[in-house]
Amino acid sequence: xxxxxxxxxxxxRPATGSSAGRAVRSAERPVPTxxxxxxxxxxxxxxxxYVLNNTSAVRISEPTRRRVREAAEELGYVPHxxxxxxxxxxxxxVLLPTSRVPVGPLxxxxxxxxxxxxRRLDYTVVQYGSLGLDGEEAARAWAELRPVAVLSLGEADxxxxxxxxxxxxxxxxxxxxxxxxxxxxHSLVMDQREVGGCAARHLIERGQRRIGVVVxxxxxxxxxxxxxxxxxxxxAAGTGAVIEPLxxxxxxxxxxxxxxxxxERGLDAVYAYNDEYAxxxxxxLQDAGVDVPCETAVIGSDDLLxxxxxxxxxxxxxxDLVTGRHLAELVDRVVRDPDxxxxxxxxxxxxxxxxxxx
Amino acid sequence: xxxxxxxxxxxxRPATGSSAGRAVRSAERPVPTxxxxxxxxxxxxxxxxYVLNNTSAVRISEPTRRRVREAAEELGYVPHxxxxxxxxxxxxxVLLPTSRVPVGPLxxxxxxxxxxxxRRLDYTVVQYGSLGLDGEEAARAWAELRPVAVLSLGEADxxxxxxxxxxxxxxxxxxxxxxxxxxxxHSLVMDQREVGGCAARHLIERGQRRIGVVVxxxxxxxxxxxxxxxxxxxxAAGTGAVIEPLxxxxxxxxxxxxxxxxxERGLDAVYAYNDEYAxxxxxxLQDAGVDVPCETAVIGSDDLLxxxxxxxxxxxxxxDLVTGRHLAELVDRVVRDPDxxxxxxxxxxxxxxxxxxx
DNA sequence: TTGAAAGCGCTACCAG
DNA sequence: CTGGTAGCGCTTTCAA
Numbered sequence: 070x071x072x073x074x075x076x077x078x079x080x081x082r083p084a085t086g087s088s089a090g091r092a093v094r095s096a097e098r099p100v101p102t103x104x105x106x107x108x109x110x111x112x113x114x115x116x117x118x119y120v121l122n123n124t125s126a127v128r129i130s131e132p133t134r135r136r137v138r139e140a141a142e143e144l145g146y147v148p149h150x151x152x153x154x155x156x157x158x159x160x161x162x163v164l165l166p167t168s169r170v171p172v173g174p175l176x177x178x179x180x181x182x183x184x185x186x187x188r189r190l191d192y193t194v195v196q197y198g199s200l201g202l203d204g205e206e207a208a209r210a211w212a213e214l215r216p217v218a219v220l221s222l223g224e225a226d227x228x229x230x231x232x233x234x235x236x237x238x239x240x241x242x243x244x245x246x247x248x249x250x251x252x253x254x255h256s257l258v259m260d261q262r263e264v265g266g267c268a269a270r271h272l273i274e275r276g277q278r279r280i281g282v283v284v285x286x287x288x289x290x291x292x293x294x295x296x297x298x299x300x301x302x303x304x305a306a307g308t309g310a311v312i313e314p315l316x317x318x319x320x321x322x323x324x325x326x327x328x329x330x331x332x333e334r335g336l337d338a339v340y341a342y343n344d345e346y347a348x349x350x351x352x353x354l355q356d357a358g359v360d361v362p363c364e365t366a367v368i369g370s371d372d373l374l375x376x377x378x379x380x381x382x383x384x385x386x387x388x389d390l391v392t393g394r395h396l397a398e399l400v401d402r403v404v405r406d407p408d409x410x411x412x413x414x415x416x417x418x419x420x421x422x423x424x425x426x427x
Numbered sequence: 428x429x430x431x432x433x434x435x436x437x438x439x440r441p442a443t444g445s446s447a448g449r450a451v452r453s454a455e456r457p458v459p460t461x462x463x464x465x466x467x468x469x470x471x472x473x474x475x476x477y478v479l480n481n482t483s484a485v486r487i488s489e490p491t492r493r494r495v496r497e498a499a500e501e502l503g504y505v506p507h508x509x510x511x512x513x514x515x516x517x518x519x520x521v522l523l524p525t526s527r528v529p530v531g532p533l534x535x536x537x538x539x540x541x542x543x544x545x546r547r548l549d550y551t552v553v554q555y556g557s558l559g560l561d562g563e564e565a566a567r568a569w570a571e572l573r574p575v576a577v578l579s580l581g582e583a584d585x586x587x588x589x590x591x592x593x594x595x596x597x598x599x600x601x602x603x604x605x606x607x608x609x610x611x612x613h614s615l616v617m618d619q620r621e622v623g624g625c626a627a628r629h630l631i632e633r634g635q636r637r638i639g640v641v642v643x644x645x646x647x648x649x650x651x652x653x654x655x656x657x658x659x660x661x662x663a664a665g666t667g668a669v670i671e672p673l674x675x676x677x678x679x680x681x682x683x684x685x686x687x688x689x690x691e692r693g694l695d696a697v698y699a700y701n702d703e704y705a706x707x708x709x710x711x712l713q714d715a716g717v718d719v720p721c722e723t724a725v726i727g728s729d730d731l732l733x734x735x736x737x738x739x740x741x742x743x744x745x746x747d748l749v750t751g752r753h754l755a756e757l758v759d760r761v762v763r764d765p766d767x768x769x770x771x772x773x774x775x776x777x778x779x780x781x782x783x784x785x
Numbered sequence: 786t787t788g789a790a791a792g793c794g795c796t797a798c799c800a801g
Numbered sequence: 802c803t804g805g806t807a808g809c810g811c812t813t814t815c816a817a
Contacts, residue, residue, distance in 0.1 A: 100573075100597045102794055113804045118796055126797090128802060145595040150571040151509035151518075152794035155809050160509075167542065167554065177535070184525065184556035196525060196554030198542035213508040215458075237503040239458045321735060345733065352736040375703065375733060377679060378710040460810055471788045476812055484813095486786065510810035513793050 101144040110140035117141070121148065154215070159239065163187055163400060164216035166207065167198040173343070175371055175388065182393025183220075190401050192217075204228045212238035218400050223247035223292055227254065242403035246416075247292075255403055257396070261293050262300030263419045267386045268340035268368050269304035269312070271421035277338035277366055278310050283346050286318040294342055297370075301340060315339070317346065321353070328353035337365060338427070344369035344376040347383055351426060366427035370419075381425030391416035459502040468498035475499075479506065512573070517597065521545055521758060522574035524565065525556045531701070533729055533746065540751025541578075548759050550576075562586045570596035576758050581605035581650055585612065600761035604774075605650075613761055615754070617775045619651050620658030625744045626698035626726050627662035627670070629779035635696035635724055636668050641704050644676040652700055655728075659698055673697070675704065679711070686711035695723060696785070702727035702734040702743055709737065709784060724785035728777075739783030749774035 103121075107114045112133060119127045120137040140146075154160035165184075184194045197214070199207040208231030211219055219240050221227045227245055229252035235243050236253070243254040250256040265282065272280050282301050284294045298314055305312045313336065317323055331354060341347035347369030351361055361367050361381060368384040369376060376383035396416070403409065461479075465472045470491060477485045478495040498504075512518035523542075542552045555572070557565040566589030569577055577598050579585045587610035590601050594611070601612040608614040623640065630638050640659050642652045656672055663670045671694060675681055689712060699705035705727030709719055719725050719739060726742040727734060734741030754774070761767065 098595070100595065103796095104794080114794090115796075115798095115804060115806090116802090119803090122796080124796090130802070133803085145592055147567055147570040147592065147596045149513070149573060149794050151513050151573065152809090153796080155507070155509050155513060155793095155811090156795045156797090158809065167552075185559070188556060188559065194525075194556040196556075198546060198552040198554075201543070201546065209505055212505040215507060215509065234503055234505065237456070237458065238505045319732065321732070348733055348736055374677065374679070375706055378706055461812095462810080472811080473789080473813075474787060477787090480812080482813090488786070491786085507810050510793090511812075513795095513809095514811045514813085516793065 101146045103146070103148070105144055106137065106140045106146050109144060110136040112137060160215060160217055161192050162214065162216040163192045163194050163218045163220060164211050164214060165194055165196045165220050166211065166222070167196045173371060174373070175390065179390050179393055183396055184393070186394040186397030187400065190397055192397075192400075204231050205234075207231070208234045211235060212240070215239050218242035218244065218404055220396075220400065221245045221247075221254075223259075227251050229253050241407040242400055244400065244403065255399075257391070257399075257416050259390075259417045260300075260415070261296035261417075262303065263417060264370050264386050264388060265297035265300030265302075265340065266304040267300075267419045267421045268297075268370060269301035269310070271368060271384070271386075271423070272338040272340065272366055272427060273305065273308050273310050275338075275366065275427060279313070279334075279336045279338070280305065280310055281313050281315045281334065281336045281339035283315045283317050283339060283341040283350060285342055285346060286316050290342075297340075297342065317350070319346065319349065321349070324349045324353035325356065328357035328359065331357060331359050331365070339365060339367055341367060341369050344371045344373040344383060344385055347385075347426075348376065348379060351379065351383065362426050368421070368427045372422060377424070379426070384424045384427035385422050386419050387422050389418040389420075459504045461504070461506070463502055464495065464498045464504050467502060468494045470495060518573060518575055519550050520572065520574040521550045521552050521576045521578060522569050522572060523552055523554045523578050524569065524580070525554045531729060532731075533748065537748050537751055541754055542751070544752040544755030545758065548755055550755075550758070562589050563592075565589070566592045569593060570598070573597050576600035576602065576762055578754075578758065579603045579605075579612075581617075585609050587611050599765040600758055602758065602761065613757075615749070615757075615774050617748075618658075618773070619654035619775075620661065621775060621777045622728050622744050622746060623655035623658030623660075623698065624662040625658075625777045625779045626655075626728060627659035627668070629726060629742070629744075629781070630696040630698065630724060630785060631663065631666050631668050633696075633724065633785060637671065637692075637694045637696070638663065638668055639671050639673045639692065639694045639697040641673045641675050641697065641699040641708060643700055643704060644674050648700075655698075655700065675708070677704065677707065679707070682707045682711035683714065686715035686717065689715060689717050689723070697723060697725055699725060699727050701729045702731040702741060703729075705741055705743075705784075706734065706737060709741065720784050726779065726785045730780060735782070737784070742782045742785035743780050744777050745780050747776035747778075 103114050103117045107117045116129060116133065117137055119129055120134050121141065187194050197211060199210060202210060204226045205228060208227065212235050215238060217240065219235055223246055232243050232251055232253040244257060245251045245254045246257045246259050250258065269280060282298050284298055302312050315327065317327060339350065341350050347367055351367045354361055354365060359365055370386035370388060372385045372387040376385055461472050461475045465475045474487060474491065475495055477487055478492050479499065545552050555569060557568060560568060562584045563586060566585065570593050573596060575598065577593055581604055585603055590609055590611040593601050602615060603609045603612045604615045604617050608616065627638060640656050642656055660670050673685065675685060697708065699708050705725055709725045712719055712723060717723055728744035728746065730743045730745040734743055
């Protein structure tokens, strides 16, 4: 991609030659505008606007209303959102930069809930794929849409300058959801370290001393895996337990290889990033004759149903995300009062659930 | 939600009283416009536009260019996408209505790939959450954004009339991805029946006669589960095999109940909607003492890695989706030549993979 | 090489 | 109760 940072030019737009506005192709009917509706109904554009928006400050006679509505219906008129928000000077668009990583079921449920809640508050939720843009570029791209709020869920690394750009472009709320605060933004801290910390503490309390931590090789997961590893390290610090990172690809063959050389590592426990990696590794260990949990304890995270179906049942770290409704309300509050002090919210709880694998 | 269909009014907008345009709050700096840049650079707005868009038809002196760019940088100017596309009369927005269902990893990978490919073709991908709107309402809501293309992946039921609305509002391409064609739209047929068909044929070929088909009770999945059941029925028709639908919630307890009463049903095989449901049911069957595959054969679909970790390894139906790149190119082709005959593409292949559970 | 101005579709004033 | 109209920010033609 040759999207370039600010003042350097965009790729030149080909001089189309075709004049702006109405469609030119002969066969194409032009898109109907409120003026067309007005003409057909025999009223002014203002009246059309009043009727269609039900403006309360103005009384329009019932026959007129009906004529306008019939005309709109007949033409298949649909108002032009861009024109409307241009005129209004603001929109109710909440921008939700789309993640580039395959997110888990937990997270996508959260996203759905969030969208629903925002809709109920009359916001238009727009997920914008900013794949392949860095922080600054992304911020500029988002700013072009003039959203009233941006909810960056950690997809691109929002810099303080990026936040500034967004605010200058009219965003009332810039909210980040990630491991650390971003200067100038309202930050909802979702500290993944706590997940790794829970897992490690659980293992250590149960007497394990040499703990492996699976780090997925799948690209795009560093955002989660790094802090989780870090959290495990912190939990181990000073307890005498040691932490050993174990890079692993999400496939049978690499898992089998890791398991084959398992005893050489002398690990007595492993936190496997999440339940899926845990299932993969646990199967490989069992196939290699390593007993779980006696020889090696295993714990995952996310509390997937599937983990409960294994034998032994998989221990896990349950993650409580803030509800979508809660977050939506926060967005709304910040939009209404943009000058409130950027608060810091913690919105993730984590607790270990002991089953049979640890 | 009180979103009402067309001509009936929206909830009246509160007469704000505040005049449109520039922000009013005293503390707030107004959002910089190209006019501000022009003023600061000491040139006209036209020149600003030329420089920032690198218009090839016009030669601007290098010193002027630099002054303009510096001014833009200093003000933190970001062009206003809505104004631009209003003026241009078209946008390059591809609207991707967001699904309301928790989609699987397969599908979200496909979505990511698609977004990426569309970006490479210089489209702006916007996912729009149309949760809670019916087909007609959704079509109108989408049309307000004046997208150049709409890619409805079956989230809301697009009616022929909805397609008409979208086309009238300027959409060059309306592409549906679902079990059946929609009049007027380019249809990419993703026939889920084929998945159920594959599974049933596989079981029948292996000598099974009484086949259960798990139908998830999870809301929002009917779109997939219905056709899959239907496909299984068709495959069974005339073979002497019978199909029995088995509603099931995705939880351990209901699965255990189903398994406890399993023998009374006299089923010798089951297609469990997907691999996750298959894993759930298979575990329940095993816990109830029903042998898999001898007493009951089990097959899922999606070919998840996790299914291969079970003992017996889970048979499955592998689904080949069209690639995102392929679909993006189709979108682009249709946008460039909107009047081409709506083609019908098949973009799903399915084949059964025999492992150990069937 | 640059500037003035029209106009995209819409809404909110103010006058009738 | 309704209509005229200004102007949101931008691009592009035409004129200087």
